[in-house]
Amino acid sequence: MKKLNRNQTDTWSEMLALGDIVARIKGLRVPADALTWHRFSGSLLLVLLVLLFLSGAFMTFYYSPAPGAAYDSVDYALFSVPFGDVIKGVHYYGWNIFLIVMGWHLVRAFIVGAYKSPRQLLWVSGVLIMLLIPALIITGDLLPWDQNGFWTTQVRISIIASVPIVGDFIVRLIQGGPLTGIVALTRFYVLHILFLPALLIFLIVVHFHFLKVRGLSGPLFKKESQPETISFFPRLVNRWLLLFLGVTMALGIISWYWPAPLGDPADPTDSTFVPRPEWWVLFLNQLVTVFKGPLTVIGSVIIPGGLVALLMALPFLDTSPERHPARRKTVILIAVIVAVILLGLSITGYIEHFNENHA
Amino acid sequence: MSKKVIFSMIICLAMVAAGMLFDAGEVTGAAKQTITAAKVKNAPSGLDDAAWQEAKAVQVPFEGKEQFAGKKATVDTKAVYNDDGIYFRFNWKDATKSVTKGAWQYDGQKWSHQKGNEDRIALLFEIERINKFATKGCAVVCHVPAGKAAKDGKFGTVTAAEKGDMWHWKAARSDPAGFADDKWLTKIGEEKGGRKSDAGKGGDTKNMTADKSKPMYMPAPGKKLAKNDILLVAHAVEIKDYTGFKAGDTITFRMPNMPEGSRADIKALSRYADGSWTVMLFRKLDTGHDDDVAFNPRKKYNFAMALFDDSGDENSYDSEVLTLQFAR
Numbered sequence: 258m259k260k261l262n263r264n265q266t267d268t269w270s271e272m273l274a275l276g277d278i279v280a281r282i283k284g285l286r287v288p289a290d291a292l293t294w295h296r297f298s299g300s301l302l303l304v305l306l307v308l309l310f311l312s313g314a315f316m317t318f319y320y321s322p323a324p325g326a327a328y329d330s331v332d333y334a335l336f337s338v339p340f341g342d343v344i345k346g347v348h349y350y351g352w353n354i355f356l357i358v359m360g361w362h363l364v365r366a367f368i369v370g371a372y373k374s375p376r377q378l379l380w381v382s383g384v385l386i387m388l389l390i391p392a393l394i395i396t397g398d399l400l401p402w403d404q405n406g407f408w409t410t411q412v413r414i415s416i417i418a419s420v421p422i423v424g425d426f427i428v429r430l431i432q433g434g435p436l437t438g439i440v441a442l443t444r445f446y447v448l449h450i451l452f453l454p455a456l457l458i459f460l461i462v463v464h465f466h467f468l469k470v471r472g473l474s475g476p477l478f479k480k481e482s483q484p485e486t487i488s489f490f491p492r493l494v495n496r497w498l499l500l501f502l503g504v505t506m507a508l509g510i511i512s513w514y515w516p517a518p519l520g521d522p523a524d525p526t527d528s529t530f531v532p533r534p535e536w537w538v539l540f541l542n543q544l545v546t547v548f549k550g551p552l553t554v555i556g557s558v559i560i561p562g563g564l565v566a567l568l569m570a571l572p573f574l575d576t577s578p579e580r581h582p583a584r585r586k587t588v589i590l591i592a593v594i595v596a597v598i599l600l601g602l603s604i605t606g607y608i609e610h611f612n613e614n615h616a
Numbered sequence: 617m618s619k620k621v622i623f624s625m626i627i628c629l630a631m632v633a634a635g636m637l638f639d640a641g642e643v644t645g646a647a648k649q650t651i652t653a654a655k656v657k658n659a660p661s662g663l664d665d666a667a668w669q670e671a672k673a674v675q676v677p678f679e680g681k682e683q684f685a686g687k688k689a690t691v692d693t694k695a696v697y698n699d700d701g702i703y704f705r706f707n708w709k710d711a712t713k714s715v716t717k718g719a720w721q722y723d724g725q726k727w728s729h730q731k732g733n734e735d736r737i738a739l740l741f742e743i744e745r746i747n748k749f750a751t752k753g754c755a756v757v758c759h760v761p762a763g764k765a766a767k768d769g770k771f772g773t774v775t776a777a778e779k780g781d782m783w784h785w786k787a788a789r790s791d792p793a794g795f796a797d798d799k800w801l802t803k804i805g806e807e808k809g810g811r812k813s814d815a816g817k818g819g820d821t822k823n824m825t826a827d828k829s830k831p832m833y834m835p836a837p838g839k840k841l842a843k844n845d846i847l848l849v850a851h852a853v854e855i856k857d858y859t860g861f862k863a864g865d866t867i868t869f870r871m872p873n874m875p876e877g878s879r880a881d882i883k884a885l886s887r888y889a890d891g892s893w894t895v896m897l898f899r900k901l902d903t904g905h906d907d908d909v910a911f912n913p914r915k916k917y918n919f920a921m922a923l924f925d926d927s928g929d930e931n932s933y934d935s936e937v938l939t940l941q942f943a944r
Binding site: 328329332335336342404514516519521522524526527530 | 648745747748750751752912914915916918944
């Protein structure tokens with residue numbers, strides 16, 4: 258019987274002309290610590306991404322990208338479709354956790370100097386992925402056509418419009434006109450479900466390509482012996498599936514007990530509604546508060562843009578081969594100062610926008 | 617390309633990207649009061665049931681309009697629910713208990729209507745989303761033609777796809793029967809407004825003769841007047857002999873019918889004491905009727921309220937739109 262199954266598999270592989278690929282996957286070896294208790298953020302990001310894709314795909318079955326119908330279609334998917342709110346919750350909590358894990362992934366890579374040669378482009382592709390995620394969130398926020406999504410988009414559009422030279426052009430491009438209406442919603446929808454995911458997949462493929470070719474960052478101190486390896490299939494895949502199962506269950510339970518919010522339907526005539534900034538942009542929001550009037554561009558473009566540029570250029574600026582953080586004191590000190598400033602701005606932003614006792 | 621050129625390009629791209637991705641908002645979302653229905657094991661059986669202690673009271677402000685313009689009122693609102701039903705309790709100050717509703721009075725010579733209306737409280741939920749109700753409240757369903765008085769206004773939605781569920785507690789016309797009048801709201805017609813009665817029987821019957829000069833019914837033998845000294849249709853009998861009445865006698869003009877069908881969904885208990893009304897309205901979470909909102913405890917609902925102090929429809933105190941949510 259066992260032999261028969263094996264023959265069948267072989268036959269199917271041959272029929273599908275996948276024999277070589279199957280053999281290569283079976284023969285693939287990866288470092289034993291590719292997915293362990295102390296190195297899991299990359300795998301977790303992949304798990305969350307798959308869940309985001311699956312939950313997003315579910316929602317597209319019910320979604321209608323027209324201002325008069327979008328809210329009702331989301332409301333229907335949430336409350337009339339069995340477990341619809343749980344699936345929406347997985348999507349909602351998924352990207353929030355994705356941002357946190359992505360931040361941790363970046364911090365870890367920075368601390369252990371994983372961006373250093375020969376992994377410079379692995380780092381750059383990761384930073385590009387990091388920049389793409391907010392674009393997905395921004396386009397996704399408008400889709401339910403609720404008050405928060407609509408008015409948050411208005412704020413974002415006004416800030417994009419304030420970017421010198423290209424601001425107005427970008428707004429016209431993404432909004433399709435002077436108002437956020439059906440054209441804008443359609444464009445945001447297409448960007449959210451088609452172009453941005455396609456770009457994300459492309460960048461992930463690029464990231465994995467560099468990961469495979471350049472390898473994971475090794476231990477900080479070189480060992481004499483050869484690093485241990487495990488098979489990609491089934492060992493690593495099984496670990497990943499276990500992680501997938503655990504995260505799915507955890508997110509499902511969270512979504513069941515704390516459903517994802519759906520605000521009131523968007524009312525473009527209700528200018529009294531002023532949205533709260535999301536947690537991950539509190540520091541950026543505070544920067545705009547600090548730099549006002551003609552200096553707005555400093556807080557909205559120059560400082561954030563400079564930070565992103567610094568992040569992308571890091572492997573080309575810090576070229577020493579030393580990876581241990583204790584021997585990279587200058588770089589670590591600069592990073593700590595930047596992190597403290599960003600954290601401080603976020604805390605003041607939180608106090609200003611969320612603390613009800615704040616005057 | 618040299619490393620410097622690549623580096624410069626990366627910086628430029630990053631600057632534009634950061635500008636595009638920048639996200640911010642301001643201060644806070646529009647203030648909207650939320651009534652949180654507490655989950656209870658046993659439904660409250662009365663106005664003072666211990667179950668009400670589970671719910672947090674919300675002071676809902678009301679603004680007067682027309683006759684009450686410039687005046688304010690506050691309704692202390694609580695809500696609880698269990699697996700089967702939802703229960704609201706409202707308490708508001710009212711110096712006068714008004715249940716007259718044009719009751720007949722005999723002066724020894726002839727019958728005439730007493731002056732006075734009734735106290736009421738009304739709630740409006742959405743069965744099917746009413747455009748901008750979530751932000752504008754009842755204002756979007758009250759249509760007063762240009763140049764006309766408020767009393768000439770029509771109450772209803774703009775399209776047939778928008779449907780409202782109206783709970784209308786009336787101190788004289790529904791409460792004595794133990795119910796709130798269950799209505800629903802649809803598109804305003806050519807002639808009439810969009811306010812409709814739920815399927816079934818209910819409402820009230822005018823107690824008057826064909827020539828409208830005197831009452832036609834009185835309490836049947838052995839039947840007592842209901843709460844607030846109101847004569848129910850079920851307890852009424854036709855008056856055969858008017859000679860037995862003496863000066864000062866009064867008889868209900870608007871006699872409540874015992875509701876049936878979907879119109880009998882909302883039950884009511886009430887008490888007027890110490891210058892305030894306490895009213896409890898309760899109903900199944902899902903009545904199974906198309907003319908009622910079906911409450912799903914996982915969802916939030918917008919609703920608005922109106923208070924009538926011995927007044928007609930145009931003279932009311934209105935609340936802003938509120939949110940009803942269910943505690944888990």
